[in-house]
Amino acid sequence: MFFSTGVQMSSIVGSFSQVVDFVDPSARNHHLRVAIIAAALAKEYGLTHEDVAQISLAACFHDIGIFSLHEKIASLEFYPHLADINRHAEVGYILLKDIPKFHYVARMIRYHHVRWESHPYTPSMEHEIPLGSYILHLADRIEVSLRRLAFQFGINEEKEIVEAIEKEAGKTFMPELVEVFKSLSSRLGFWLDIEYGDLESLVKEILPTTTLSLKEMLVFGDVFSRVIDYRSTFTAVHSVGVSSVGTKLAEFYEFSPLELSLMKLSGFLHDIGKLAVPSEILEKPGRLDPSEWAIMKSHAYYSFRILEKLKGLRIVNYWASFHHERIDGSGYPFGLKEDSLILGSRILAVADVYTAISEDRPYRKGMDKKQSIEVLKEMSQAGMLDSSIVERTISHIDELNEIRREVQTQAKEKYEETTHGFLR
DSSP states (O other): OOOOSOEEHHHHHHHHHHHHGGGOGGGTTHHHHHHHHHHHHHHHHTOOHHHHHHHHHHHHTTTTTOOSHHHHHHHTSSSOOHHHHHHHHHHHHHHHTTSTTOHHHHHHHHTTTOOTTTSOOOGGGTTTSOHHHHHHHHHHHHHHHHHHTTOOTTSOHHHHHHHHHHHTBTTTBOHHHHHHHHHHHTOHHHHHHHHHSOHHHHHHHHSOOOEEOHHHHHHHHHHHHHHHHTTOGGGTTHHHHHHHHHHHHHHHTTOOHHHHHHHHHHHHHTTGGGGGSOHHHHTOSSOOOHHHHHHHHHHHHHHHHHHTTSTTOHHHHHHHHTTTOOTTSOOSSSOOOGGGOOHHHHHHHHHHHHHHHHSOBTTBOOOOHHHHHHHHHHHHHTTSSOHHHHHHHHHTHHHHHHHHHHHHHHHHHHHHHHHTTSOO
């Protein structure tokens, strides 16, 4: 079965919230830890189970608008620069607001760095700045403080954290929430859950017990293709190009409507492992040296490990993560050969090569039709790409190029609208 009744929200969060932390390895598990803290604050404050679940979900994605290491490091300062910190909150809102079931989550993320003294909360303003935003803000700063102090049980650094938070009651943080935190801080289990608990399992117990349909997953995949690609101006529209070319090629092989949707999703997510690659390598204005190239190649491995957590989407993982495998076994990350590469994987491999060589890169201009055909033929003749798919690509290259150009032009407009001066 290609796709079951839906994808569990908890498995999506397990994959994607940790992916966001790849921007900075020193921030490992930041999102999950904030989710645990935020859920504890919300419960102690007396919110409903549904509200706690939504706040925890927002916590799992609250820094989705951060694309650079510099910005991630800045966000981990207890007193970050407000313009910078509000920038990624706004970008996160723009990215998530149109995903079904994420409307409230997006609003909480938009205001999760609002200072209490500038916008004191009252129930009447819930429609503008949700209570969850103030909870996220406090939870985020608690986690940052804990991380900076490198908390170890028995040294009592938690007292220092409580004092630092208490000083900001009525200024940075909502006073009632600070009191809630003070109550929680006296419980050993609160700290041990954050520092030593099975974070992914703890968060899954809290999250909404909902699923995303394939249609909703496509919207979600489109958002994450932008999170992936926006880390570099050179690849800001790459994934949508691969998705469109791959889907059109699959049509030539009479894939079913369901399979075409899954191919589209595979294209969106094929480079998700690039979130584990340092931005200075992605943005290097020249060819990579051998050590940098080795790091770049690891992205396909990370894509496979991230996507294998999405139960019910195994075929998407095979199609997406094997796009750098080659028929002759010379590809990566697993060196798979012809017999191990199903048709969808071979299609996406050709779609990725064609899209990549057609795009402008920091060290070269995009290839024209004649050059693209020559590269595809060379790789086919060398036994790297499926010859029949290459032949179909060449015979329909004008149509494929028009599709690619159209969707990438639209994606570039969306990129400029989303970033709107935020990223540069």
